[in-house]
Amino acid sequence: MMDDDLASRPCSWLSPQGPESDVVLSTRVRLARNLGDWRMPWRLSAEEKSDLYDLIAGKLEDAAPVPDASMERIDQLPGLKRDVLVERHVISRELAQGDGARGVLFSRSEDSSVMALEEDHLRLQAIRRGLQLESTWRAVDLLDDALEDVFDYAVSEEFGYLTACPTNVGTGLRVSVMTHLPTLVETGQIPKVKTAASRVGLVLRGFRGEGSKSQGDFFQISNQVTFGKSEEDIIRLVQSMAGKIVEWERGVRRLLVEQDRTAVENRVWRAWGALQHARIMSSEEAMEKLSLIRLGVNTKLLVHLTLGDLNELFLYIQPGHIRTLTGAGEEPRDRDEMRARFIRQYLADRAR
Amino acid sequence: MMDDDLASRPCSWLSPQGPESDVVLSTRVRLARNLGDWRMPWRLSAEEKSDLYDLIAGKLEDAAPVPDASMERIDQLPGLKRDVLVERHVISRELAQGDGARGVLFSRSEDSSVMALEEDHLRLQAIRRGLQLESTWRAVDLLDDALEDVFDYAVSEEFGYLTACPTNVGTGLRVSVMTHLPTLVETGQIPKVKTAASRVGLVLRGFRGEGSKSQGDFFQISNQVTFGKSEEDIIRLVQSMAGKIVEWERGVRRLLVEQDRTAVENRVWRAWGALQHARIMSSEEAMEKLSLIRLGVNTKLLVHLTLGDLNELFLYIQPGHIRTLTGAGEEPRDRDEMRARFIRQYLADRAR
Numbered sequence: 001m002m003d004d005d006l007a008s009r010p011c012s013w014l015s016p017q018g019p020e021s022d023v024v025l026s027t028r029v030r031l032a033r034n035l036g037d038w039r040m041p042w043r044l045s046a047e048e049k050s051d052l053y054d055l056i057a058g059k060l061e062d063a064a065p066v067p068d069a070s071m072e073r074i075d076q077l078p079g080l081k082r083d084v085l086v087e088r089h090v091i092s093r094e095l096a097q098g099d100g101a102r103g104v105l106f107s108r109s110e111d112s113s114v115m116a117l118e119e120d121h122l123r124l125q126a127i128r129r130g131l132q133l134e135s136t137w138r139a140v141d142l143l144d145d146a147l148e149d150v151f152d153y154a155v156s157e158e159f160g161y162l163t164a165c166p167t168n169v170g171t172g173l174r175v176s177v178m179t180h181l182p183t184l185v186e187t188g189q190i191p192k193v194k195t196a197a198s199r200v201g202l203v204l205r206g207f208r209g210e211g212s213k214s215q216g217d218f219f220q221i222s223n224q225v226t227f228g229k230s231e232e233d234i235i236r237l238v239q240s241m242a243g244k245i246v247e248w249e250r251g252v253r254r255l256l257v258e259q260d261r262t263a264v265e266n267r268v269w270r271a272w273g274a275l276q277h278a279r280i281m282s283s284e285e286a287m288e289k290l291s292l293i294r295l296g297v298n299t300k301l302l303v304h305l306t307l308g309d310l311n312e313l314f315l316y317i318q319p320g321h322i323r324t325l326t327g328a329g330e331e332p333r334d335r336d337e338m339r340a341r342f343i344r345q346y347l348a349d350r351a352r
Numbered sequence: 353m354m355d356d357d358l359a360s361r362p363c364s365w366l367s368p369q370g371p372e373s374d375v376v377l378s379t380r381v382r383l384a385r386n387l388g389d390w391r392m393p394w395r396l397s398a399e400e401k402s403d404l405y406d407l408i409a410g411k412l413e414d415a416a417p418v419p420d421a422s423m424e425r426i427d428q429l430p431g432l433k434r435d436v437l438v439e440r441h442v443i444s445r446e447l448a449q450g451d452g453a454r455g456v457l458f459s460r461s462e463d464s465s466v467m468a469l470e471e472d473h474l475r476l477q478a479i480r481r482g483l484q485l486e487s488t489w490r491a492v493d494l495l496d497d498a499l500e501d502v503f504d505y506a507v508s509e510e511f512g513y514l515t516a517c518p519t520n521v522g523t524g525l526r527v528s529v530m531t532h533l534p535t536l537v538e539t540g541q542i543p544k545v546k547t548a549a550s551r552v553g554l555v556l557r558g559f560r561g562e563g564s565k566s567q568g569d570f571f572q573i574s575n576q577v578t579f580g581k582s583e584e585d586i587i588r589l590v591q592s593m594a595g596k597i598v599e600w601e602r603g604v605r606r607l608l609v610e611q612d613r614t615a616v617e618n619r620v621w622r623a624w625g626a627l628q629h630a631r632i633m634s635s636e637e638a639m640e641k642l643s644l645i646r647l648g649v650n651t652k653l654l655v656h657l658t659l660g661d662l663n664e665l666f667l668y669i670q671p672g673h674i675r676t677l678t679g680a681g682e683e684p685r686d687r688d689e690m691r692a693r694f695i696r697q698y699l700a701d702r703a704r
Contacts, residue, residue, distance in 0.1 A: 262689060266631035273625025279618035337614060
């Protein structure tokens with residue numbers, strides 16, 4: 001069950017001790033799986049969904065593929081708690097906003113989860129701090145093996161794993177690496193990064209995934225194609241491209257600081273001033289300012305916060321977390337005031 | 353003689369103890385006068401100008417109409433020192449940038465001065481803190497009486513005092529009240545103020561006078577017409593309109609704080625954050641930010657600075673003062689860095 005203090009804990013996968021954590025926040029690997037005996041979720045009646053949910057939940061609780069995990073029935077959860085789970089990447093926005101019986105199996109560590117009756121019958125996920133494709137892939141692969149023992153997956157010899165949406169057919173694999181690219185944004189090089197990624201079948205998207213605008217210079221790099229390549233090939237491809245982007249961003253950071261250290265300091269410290277003093281702040285603006293602080297911390301221009309603090313704030317300033325942590329109401333203005341107050345208090349506590 | 357530490361002293365006329373100093377920074381009264389025996393300055397040769405300058409300077413030093421004052425020959429002064437005098441309102445930008453022999457008589461208090469060979473042969477000026485039309489007018493009137501004893505003014509029975517520019521003919525009187533109208537700006541009421549002023553023959557102009565854009569919500573209210581009205585009428589007219597504008601601005605300040613205190617605090621404190629942390633700041637931006645701090649001090653939302661501090665900063669952040677106080681070079685970027693550093697240091701000293 002979702003505990004009440006979830007929103008006041010950092011996420012283990014947002015810890016700054018991961019590889020390349022100056023540029024990469026986290027690595028996520030997801031598998032789409034479906035049961036051969038059931039129609040795809042979008043073709044199920046409400047009653048069938050409810051029956052299937054009970055079946056899946058029962059089997060997941062018996063198999064216990066994630067240690068100390070339990071099922072959370074999302075359609076019976078208040079909207080605010082759903083928002084918190086979305087912001088923590090435990091569930092997708094689609095699962096939060098879907099119809100009918102659906103849920104998620106997850107543990108306190110939040111680094112593995114299984115969504116039931118999202119777009120597919122099952123979505124298996126592992127998420128880890130920093131850039132670690134191999135180990136994250138291994139974690140989700142083990143989870144997949146465990147579930148394969150209890151579920152009868154829909155597989156075609158020709159196409160591989162069958163999925164609700166044709167873009168997932170084959171491996172059913174989606175790999176996403178969350179990166180922070182402030183100086184590639186500033187120097188106008190994001191289109192080049194996008195082109196380089198798409199040339200090898202990868203895609204660079206905004207922070208909130210498909211169709212979203214990037215916020216605060218955070219971008220996800222992920223695979224487009226799930227079919228015709230092995231899982232290992234996809235993992236290696238993303239690892240290689242993410243590694244290149246990391247070096248690219250690092251190079252531009254060094255260059256900008258060398259060329260005009262004061263100009264970078266000016267932007268970083270102004271962001272600090274705004275976070276310290278604003279009385280009203282949207283989550284979009286908070287993301288932008290935290291992005292600049294992160295740049296300042298990574299280039300050693302600002303030492304008042306650690307990357308760990310920033311990752312915590314990055315999580316806590318999201319609307320659902322702010323509402324939970326401060327008791328703010330649903331009105332954006334109320335949230336924006338509470339967010340500004342929360343940030344001021346957080347920074348004041350760190351300054352002590 | 354202009355002393356070397358002039359730029360590091362506050363101006364007496366910028367002291368915050370003046371009447372209505374929450375809205376009015378200063379009152380200035382200026383008289384344009386010319387000598388009957390000489391052609392207007394723009395018609396004089398360089399040699400004639402030089403001769404006339406010597407004559408005027410000699411008579412001014414003999415008559416000593418301003419206590420402890422001495423003549424400063426502007427055309428022999430380095431550009432930076434001229435800039436400082438302009439920023440302190442001791443001389444006009446026209447005198448600083450003019451041609452040939454020209455100068456100014458002024459004392460350490462800087463509250464009275466006589467410019468020689470600006471647009472007119474003589475420009476007499478008195479400047480006082482806050483809104484005080486009567487006493488400022490009396491000061492310049494006494495100065496005028498003293499000069500009338502030693503100079504033979506060009507006067508026509510029909511037109512009054514003759515001046516180089518027809519817009520000054522008659523009384524030769526220009527009255528300017530420098531006001532700070534941040535909430536009239538914010539609520540879009542400046543056009544209404546302009547209309548109200550022009551209806552009675554007055555004009556509202558930006559901070560640097562004729563043709564200038566306003567900076568940081570500072571506006572001058574002054575008379576358009578110098579002819580057909582007595583000096584006392586003009587003084588009363590400006591006094592009355594300035595009083596109305598003061599009440600107008602005060603009312604809107606109260607209203608904005610009552611309606612949404614947090615929104616005002618948000619803007620004020622963000623300005624504070626920028627001043628405290630920026631590494632590069634133009635004088636335009638510094639003016640804008642100081643304007644917001646002034647609003648915060650006047651509405652008691654911010655108590656870290658006094659109006660006196662603000663008036664000092666308001667003076668010191670001007671380009672000529674910043675260059676003199678910090679040794680910054682002529683490059684705008686260099687000035688903007690030194691300005692940001694100067695402001696940070698000033699605020700840190702006040703916080704102690």
